[in-house]
Amino acid sequence: MKTNTLDAFQVIADPSRRQMLMMLSKDSMTINAIADNFDMSRPAVSKHIKLLYTAGFITIKDIGRERHCILKQDGFQELQDFINFFDKFWTARLGKLQSILNSKQAKHGRD
Amino acid sequence: MKTNTLDAFQVIADPSRRQMLMMLSKDSMTINAIADNFDMSRPAVSKHIKLLYTAGFITIKDIGRERHCILKQDGFQELQDFINFFDKFWTARLGKLQSILNSKQAKHGRD
DNA sequence: TATTTGTGTAACCTAAAAGTTACATATTAT
DNA sequence: ATAATATGTAACTTTTAGGTTACACAAATA
Helix, strand or coil, rough: CCCCCCCCHHHHHCCCHHHHHHHHHHHHHHHHHHCCCCCCCCHHHHHHHHHHHCCCEEEEEEEEEEEEEECHHHHHHHHHHHHHHHHHHHHHHHHHHHHHHHHHHHHHCCC | CCCCCHHHHHHHHCCCHHHHHHHHHHCCCEEEHHHCCCCHHHHHHHHHHHHHHHHHCEEEECCCCCEEEEECHHHHHHHHHHHHHHHHHHHHHHHHHHHHHHHHHHHHHCC
C-alpha cells in the first residue's frame, strides 16, 4: 500500500505553481487561460494543475468543456501550521531575550 | 553571472530538511548529532546542512573541529510572506461573505 | 454532420535532486 | 608522533520532476 498523498511543501516548491496560485487569488481561471500566462506547453500546465488539485490547493468546477480552477484553503493548512510553529519559536526567543535584558537591568539598577 | 540563491521553498520541500529545522528549534546541534537522527550517510546530512545554511535557515558556529548549527530567522521570511499573503486572502474572502450575508439580512429584515 | 475548442493522458527525454563511497584535512586526545 | 574524531568535497549512480509531442475524446459551433 503506497501512501502517496503528495505533500504541500513539495507542491509549492515549484515557482510556476506558486505563480498559478497567485493568479488564482485574483480570480478563478480555466486551464487554458492559465496556460496562456506561461511559457510552457498546455499539457505541462495541465499536470501542474492536477498536482495543485490533488494537494487540495484548488477546486475544479466543470462547466461544459471548460474546467474552472478555484483557490481552496485546505492545501495551505499544512504550510500555515509549519510557519506558525516557527513564528511562535521566534516570538518566544525574543521574549526570552528581553527577560534576560530586564533581569540585567534589575541587577544593575536602571539609568 | 549566475544568480543561484537557492530558493527557500525548495529548501523546505525536503522532509529531512524540515525535520532538521524542527530539531534545531529544540536546541542547536553539531552536524554529527544531527546525522545520528537520520537514516542516511553523514555526507548526505552535510549537504542538507549546507543548503539550509546557504538559504539562511541556519547559522554555523565553529567550535574547534565541531560545527554547531543554530536556527536563523532569515530563511523563513520568504515563506512567511507567502503564507501571509494567502492568510489575508482567506480572511478577506470571509469578510466579503459575511458582508453579503449581512446585506441579505438587512434586505429581508431580521428575525 | 463536420470542425473547432478545451481538455486529459501516455510515452518519452533531460536535467536536477538526493543519495552513496572514497578520500582529504584539521583538531583533539593518547 | 599517532590515532581518533568531526567534518568537507569530489565522483558517481539512481530516482524523480518537469518538460515535450502525439493522440484521444467530449462539448460547442458552423
